[in-house]
Amino acid sequence: MRGPHSPGSWTGGDPPVELTAFVGRSAELAELTAELGRARLVTVTGVGGVGKSRLAVRAAARWASGAAAGGPGWGRVELSPVRDPQFVEYAVVEALGLTDHTARMPRETLLEHLAGRPALLVLDGFEHLVAACAELTAELLRALPELCVLAVGRRPLGLAGERLFPLAPLGEDEAVELFADRARTHGVPVADGTEVREVCRRLEGIPLALELAAGRLRALSPAQLLHRLDDRFRLLTGGDRDALPRHQTLRTAIGWSHELCTPAERLLWARLSVFAQTFDLEAAEYVCSGDGLAAEDVLDVLSELLAQSVVSREETPAGPRYRMLDTVRAYGADWLEATGDAGRLRRRHRDWYLGLATWCELEWFSPRQREVAARVDAELPNLRTALEFCLTEPEEAHLGQHLAGSLWFCWVGCGRLAEGRRWLERSVELDSEYEQARLKALWVLGYVAILQGDTVPAFQALQACREQAERSADPTAVAYAEHRTGCLALVSDDMARAETLLRSALDRYQEIGELNSNVLMGQVELAMTRAFQGDLPDAVRLCEDVRRVCEDHGERWARSYALYVLAYAAWQGGDPVRARELLTECLDNAHTFRDLLGTVLSIELLALVTMTQGDAVEAAVLQGAAGRMWPSVGLPLFGSAYYNAPHELCEATARKALGDERYEEWVRRGARLDRETAVARALSNDVRPLPALPTPRGPVARTRSGQREPAASPTRKGGETAG
Numbered sequence: 001m002r003g004p005h006s007p008g009s010w011t012g013g014d015p016p017v018e019l020t021a022f023v024g025r026s027a028e029l030a031e032l033t034a035e036l037g038r039a040r041l042v043t044v045t046g047v048g049g050v051g052k053s054r055l056a057v058r059a060a061a062r063w064a065s066g067a068a069a070g071g072p073g074w075g076r077v078e079l080s081p082v083r084d085p086q087f088v089e090y091a092v093v094e095a096l097g098l099t100d101h102t103a104r105m106p107r108e109t110l111l112e113h114l115a116g117r118p119a120l121l122v123l124d125g126f127e128h129l130v131a132a133c134a135e136l137t138a139e140l141l142r143a144l145p146e147l148c149v150l151a152v153g154r155r156p157l158g159l160a161g162e163r164l165f166p167l168a169p170l171g172e173d174e175a176v177e178l179f180a181d182r183a184r185t186h187g188v189p190v191a192d193g194t195e196v197r198e199v200c201r202r203l204e205g206i207p208l209a210l211e212l213a214a215g216r217l218r219a220l221s222p223a224q225l226l227h228r229l230d231d232r233f234r235l236l237t238g239g240d241r242d243a244l245p246r247h248q249t250l251r252t253a254i255g256w257s258h259e260l261c262t263p264a265e266r267l268l269w270a271r272l273s274v275f276a277q278t279f280d281l282e283a284a285e286y287v288c289s290g291d292g293l294a295a296e297d298v299l300d301v302l303s304e305l306l307a308q309s310v311v312s313r314e315e316t317p318a319g320p321r322y323r324m325l326d327t328v329r330a331y332g333a334d335w336l337e338a339t340g341d342a343g344r345l346r347r348r349h350r351d352w353y354l355g356l357a358t359w360c361e362l363e364w365f366s367p368r369q370r371e372v373a374a375r376v377d378a379e380l381p382n383l384r385t386a387l388e389f390c391l392t393e394p395e396e397a398h399l400g401q402h403l404a405g406s407l408w409f410c411w412v413g414c415g416r417l418a419e420g421r422r423w424l425e426r427s428v429e430l431d432s433e434y435e436q437a438r439l440k441a442l443w444v445l446g447y448v449a450i451l452q453g454d455t456v457p458a459f460q461a462l463q464a465c466r467e468q469a470e471r472s473a474d475p476t477a478v479a480y481a482e483h484r485t486g487c488l489a490l491v492s493d494d495m496a497r498a499e500t501l502l503r504s505a506l507d508r509y510q511e512i513g514e515l516n517s518n519v520l521m522g523q524v525e526l527a528m529t530r531a532f533q534g535d536l537p538d539a540v541r542l543c544e545d546v547r548r549v550c551e552d553h554g555e556r557w558a559r560s561y562a563l564y565v566l567a568y569a570a571w572q573g574g575d576p577v578r579a580r581e582l583l584t585e586c587l588d589n590a591h592t593f594r595d596l597l598g599t600v601l602s603i604e605l606l607a608l609v610t611m612t613q614g615d616a617v618e619a620a621v622l623q624g625a626a627g628r629m630w631p632s633v634g635l636p637l638f639g640s641a642y643y644n645a646p647h648e649l650c651e652a653t654a655r656k657a658l659g660d661e662r663y664e665e666w667v668r669r670g671a672r673l674d675r676e677t678a679v680a681r682a683l684s685n686d687v688r689p690l691p692a693l694p695t696p697r698g699p700v701a702r703t704r705s706g707q708r709e710p711a712a713s714p715t716r717k718g719g720e721t722a723g
Helices: 026-038 052-064 085-095 106-114 127-143 172-185 192-204 207-214 221-237 246-260 264-273 281-288 295-307 326-339 342-363 369-392 397-406 408-413 416-428 434-451 455-471 475-491 495-510 515-530 535-555 557-572 576-590 596-612 618-630 641-658 659-672 675-683
Strands: 041-045 073-078 120-124 147-152 163-166 312-316 319-322
Touching: 026 041, 026 052, 026 163, 026 312, 052 073, 052 120, 052 147, 073 085, 085 106, 085 127, 085 416, 106 127, 127 147, 147 281, 172 192, 172 207, 172 295, 192 207, 192 221, 207 246, 221 675, 246 326, 264 281, 264 295, 264 326, 281 295, 281 319, 281 342, 319 397, 342 369, 342 397, 342 408, 342 416, 369 408, 369 416, 397 416, 397 434, 408 416, 408 434, 408 515, 416 434, 434 455, 434 475, 455 475, 475 495, 475 515, 495 515, 515 535, 515 557, 535 557, 557 576, 576 596, 576 675, 596 618, 596 641, 596 675, 618 641, 618 659, 618 675, 641 659
Parallel strands: 041 147, 041 163, 073 120, 120 147
Antiparallel strands: 312 319
16 A cells, blocks of 8 residues: 655555554654654664554654645655565665666665655564664665654664664553454443453553454453453463563463464464465465365455454455454464464465466456556565565476566566566576476566666577577567567667567567567557658558557557557647647556656657647756656666657757756756656646747757757657556
8 A cells, every 4th residue: 555645755555554543642652753853763662563653654744744845755664574685675665656667776766766855764664674674774874864764663773873762552541542442343332440451451551462352352241351361361470460571462462362263263364374464355265275264264254353353454456455463474374384384375375476477467468457557566565475485495496487477567567677677587597497487587587678778688688588499499489589689679779670570570479379568569669660760651550550459458558659659640740739639648557557668758758749839848847857757767868869859859949949048947947846746747738828839840850969860769669668
């Protein structure tokens, strides 16, 4: 789940909700908020279930809201699902909504995007990644003097200047208030009395323990609950009511709740622990059923765990999902290991998400494309867990290669090139007896590297794929390797070779009956080579065909790039109004899919169309906004003469209309716009009706240096998107 936290479009996940309502903690909230104003690194520590995350999120929001309008933003990074320390930086980049398609490391992206802006970063659940988080935090604080970090975990980071904020359990009155509030959510009103207060004392005011206990009030009275709980504590402490250490109280309360579950509930509790972060009902029914739990019974048993607060439910863009808090999940995982069934459950988990990825890859070429994007976004933690399992277990390498390759649409179409490349590189390094899976991972790796502008590794991966595919007589892999090699020629400005390779690849696709988004993108790429070589009618013909096929299949991603080419042709044909209509749809789709490349290219061409319609100021603003985005894509306009032509023409015309000083001032203003604001502005279609400027004739434009350049290109990489 993501939600905006400031005008600066910072984003972060919603906290894992330990309590439905924020009860009490007013003094701690005020104190922690004040502490954030005094120190750049504050770490909230405390036992599991004490409410650290909820308090930290409230304090961060209050801290940011206390600033002036347009002031600091904040973002929360949930680190509990991250297992590999190398992926900490990726988790931070993703949680903050920062899209970067280049080959640089995520840390560089963080340093660039956070530079010069006051901000608060909440690192939640870092205790299993202390070394990696401490090292990253130290560098960020050292390089970014306006950044503050609020860390949340069961232990300190151990950095110089760190202010610790130990969070104690609730006081007795607040604990009673919380217990009563949670009882009401279960339909059981309780009054403040001796038994209720003793329950709260026995549970030491730990919010999660109180939550679990309140979930039992549907079957037990407060007196019965107290009696059973007291028996449990006496058993563990040998009769000394005060001998149980506080850090064991929660685990004991969880264990008591576990004992009161039915065998089916305990079984499902243990099996659900294989999921990372959240899961949906279908996944639970497949992964957790069998050997004592029928698939048709999973919903009823899950409903009981929900009623007992062992599991919580939340709404997401991908539909309802379920979550177990880390402490509860860890208890279930211990039981699963004890049963000896953990390996089988992890394989079932892997199988489900391998199947999900395969389904999503197929449905990407369908009207469900946006649903697929939302589904993959929600399932990323589980997909990462499945990938990690495949790439670290013997005999599983081929499945890891297949999974990493099948997720090409996620890496390319949904803005995750850097992470995808890491998984793909790890997968192709492994030996596998199943060559087909490795070949797919290789061409996808080449594709990703091309989009990152990393041409040498791209060529090496595609060459290896082509050679192995020819040796094993795999026509599908040969077609994809040839296709992506054509893309490489395209971005290298070798139009003749690009056209030859792309035409050959499209012929191969037709021979084997391959039709999907990749194939259609190949046709858009071919259209680009024709446009670059001055044959706009042929480019239009090719893209109109792509548009018809996309509309027949409900495909929007490849279609948006076909529209881009058509928009360029409309502009060249003297119809800027039509060009704007096409570009608006293209930009809207690109932004929806987190396609930064499509977004920035659309804005670049919209700037030129806007200039053609006579608004030099708005054209300069849009160029400034695009200029701010390019560093996250790679070399501005890819260093290509073809791609530079529209930009150069727009800039030269706007400079002439405004003068150098005014032009550069409006560009600077545009560069101050964040991506959300820039896209909203570009989509507003609010262009002042000034006299139109004439559209240059012919396919050749001049740069400021007077060098003759090829005709402007509608898209990079044949419409390939970096997400």
